Amino acid sequence: MNKLVLLLSIFSFICCSSKNSARSEEIRSKQSQDIPDSLVDEKLLALFFEMKDNPNTTILDSAVSLADSMADIYMDDERAHFKYVLQKIQFLVLGKQMDSAIDIIKRDNCSMWNKTGGPYFKDILKCRILAMSEMSKNNMHLYKTHIKEALQFVEKYITENRKEYISFLYNDLPHHKGKYYVTIQEYIYYSYLLYGEDEADRRLKEYQELYNIPENNIEQLKLLYKMDIMDFFPM
Incomplete structure (x- = not known):
């Protein structure tokens, strides 16, 4: 239980949303909030536990794509951008794609x-x-x-x-x-x-x-x- 509580505090993960222009504008309007999009974070947290229980490329690709899209959407909000970059790295590590995770660390300039x-x-x-x-x-x-x-x-x-x-x-x-x-x-x-x-x-x-x-x-x-x-x- 302690492990779950600590995980929940470390990852403010949250449900899937499509990256269309209308949604992008809606998200951008909330950039000043500490938790930019609770639904997305909730979905990422669910995918995290799915990946822990049953690692597979389908879950990994979904999680990385979602985290990547959110990092792009929040490119001008460094706090939100950084959160999603870290989550993308986390999923790549879980998927044992270590070189890709390290490459992101090297390239990201936040x-x-x-x-x-x-x-x-x-x-x-x-x-x-x-x-x-x-x-x-x-x-x-x-x-x-x-x-x-x-x-x-x-x-x-x-x-x-x-x-x-x-x-x-x-x-x-x-x-x-x-x-x-x-x-x-x-x-x-x-x-x-x-x-x-x-x-x-x-x-x-x-x-x-x-x-x-x-x-x-x-x-x-x-x-x-x-x-x-x-x-x-x-x-």
Whole structure:
């Protein structure tokens, strides 16, 4: 249940609509909203679970086409555009089309990449996708290598912005907001994947004591332990 709740919070997915000019104009009129089109997001969420339960090219093609059309429609709304680009990448990864997913990361120029996860966010996601690819081949050595690379990018970003990051831990994390909210999720999640639960717990305990982080925030970060690497896309 916790996994489902966290998934629902990460993906604001929502039913299928045709990409005709009338619909495009209707969607464009709602670009200022945080959730641009609840029906489309609902459909994408349904397709996500279908793809998880029964991966096949029909579901994959439908989901990628829908997410792609929405990303195009919202080209001028960077927040909405970015959401649908991430969802397209998510489906490609589920369909084991790793090269296509990485190619999208390289080509997309939306400023939300930097705003969401900092200057290394693209590199971090590429490392994770490469790790997923190696996991599917049961090559755990290269899997760990790519997870370590991802964590190193996260730690580099934290080190380069130490004062801001510490201020975030004190002031913004308890309110589930702030520039580094994705960064702390990445730090804990990749630490867990690389070193295991005991080490991730130790790091969280250290953070809690140093920065007076409320217990409920610590427990919410621990929910990341239950996420599959194929599911977790920080937003």
